[in-house]
Structures are given as C-alpha cells and as structure tokens.
Amino acid sequence: MSAVLTLDHVKKVIGGKTIINGLSFSVREGEVFGFLGPNGAGKTTTIRMIVGLMDISEGDIVICGKSIKNDFTGAIKEIGAIVENPEMYKFLTGYQNLLQYARMHDGITKEKIREVIELVGLTDRIHDKVKKYSLGMRQRLGLAQCLLHDPKLLILDEPTNGLDPAGIREIRDHLRMLTRERGMSVIVSSHLLSEMELMCDRIAIIQNGELIDVQTINEFTEQATAAFAFETGSLGDAATWLKSDWNALMMEEGFSVEITREQVPVLIKKLTAEGIDLYGVKAVAKTLEDRFLEVTTK
C-alpha cells in the first residue's frame, strides 16, 4: 500500500521552544490512522502543520507525493479537513451551505453536491435549516463539505467531540465506508481511546512532541501484559506469597495478576497444592487505554 501522507523528521520550534521534535510516520492508502497523545503532546500543532495552517521549522511533509514546502497548493488540494468545529450558516439549509461553499471553490458540480449528501446520509434532511440539525448531523454536513473536492486524505480533529453514542457510531460508520469503499485515508485525533480502538486501523502515540509508537490496534493491545482474574475460596497465608512473588492484587473473591498465558497453569498448580479452592480463571482483556497509559507513563 502506498503512502498518502509522509512526515519526514518534522520539527516545530516556537519562541525557542521545541514543540515537535523529529516526527516521522506515514499514513497508507485506505486506512483510518489515529493520532493519540496526552494533553499538550503536540497533536494539534502537527495537524495544523499538515493542513498548512502553520509552517514547519525543519523536515518535510509530503502529501500524495507532493512536498508541502515545494508544492504547497498541489499538496493541500489533496486534503479535506475539519480542524475546529465546522462553521456553518445556521439560518441556511444544509444544501444552501454546501452550495455556498461550492461557489467559493472551482469545479464543484451540483451532481457532486448530491453525491456527497447521499454519502453522508443527509438526503432526507438536507433542505432543513442547520439550526434544526443535531450535532451529529452538523458533523456529517461538515464531512460532506470536506468531501466536495474529492480529497485523498481526510483530517478530522476530535470528530466525535460532543456527540452521543449514536452520533459517534454514525461518524465511525461513515469513516469506515469512505476508507473501505472509496480508498480514502483518514487521520483522526481523539482523547476517546475506546473510540479510537473501534475506529482506527493504526495508531500513533505522541508525547512531548515525539513519536512513541505506531502500531496496528491489534499489535497495541496484544503487547499489553495480560491480566488474569482468579476466583478462589479463602486464600489464607497464600495471600502473602501471591502479593510478594506474583504481585497479585487482592479482590473480594480472589485476586488478579499480570502474567503470561503460559504462567496460568503454573499458578493453578501452586494454588491447588496449597489446598486453595479455585472456581474460575478469567482473562481480563487489556484495552487501548491500558496500553496507552503503559506507554505514556513509562
């Protein structure tokens, strides 16, 4: 799969302070790429550089083979972005908003407008005034606007911000459809880790302006140490060695430990040898959030 976007040792210095330091990664065709990091990590700054709202101090950003330094107009043409909440005229209808946008940009036909409306599922409500739209519908209208010029890469800063679960699902389904059926690539930034887990193919974690890790969602969660919950009868003295040797966390009906799968039978044998009743062992799935905290608090 070819790269739609490449950041090559990107550095941003503001007022003598290095905000982004040697950031390099690529986004492939047809993937949803998540951009994750604690507050102040540099996500917004990076996105602002990608969409051309801020210049780069060092390094380069290449979009569909075009360098943002050498061919700014060519590179930016390939991008559709919602960086802050999409600004819409609330007293106009959704359709009038899109028409207004189309008038300001060359080559957008009425047929294209119809196509994007259908794509984001707003056909039935497109002639309602935007002030009557739910937040989710406004986001979808924003998405429609971004899609009018057929971008190869869509950049959405916190796309599910303020949406209810149904709205989040709507946006997620639409992004999936755009990548799977249209081969578009999407970059999303979010604080909602569980949401990123459902939405993204790969995730980059940044902290203090540096890249910590880029991996697929599966790689991320698999790498997290597994945890197992043991449901037992009274532990008696065993609680002491479980805590000291296995770093076990005591719970109401047993304990939990962070061990590999191979260590599970070893521990079961030990418990049985000590005459402890064992009612069940359950693997506790690690979430992206666990992994994120593991990585960023190292």
Ligand SMILES: Nc1ncnc2c1ncn2[C@@H]1O[C@H](COP(=O)(O)OP(=O)(O)OP(=O)(O)O)[C@@H](O)[C@H]1O
């Ligand atoms: N114009 C600026 N002048 C000085 N410092 C800045 C400027 N813009 C950003 N910063 C600093 O750069 C760092 C990264 O900010 P940025 O907004 O990119 O982080 P973020 O990851 O998007 O954070 P959040 O999740 O809180 O939005 C922060 O420490 C911020 O204070």
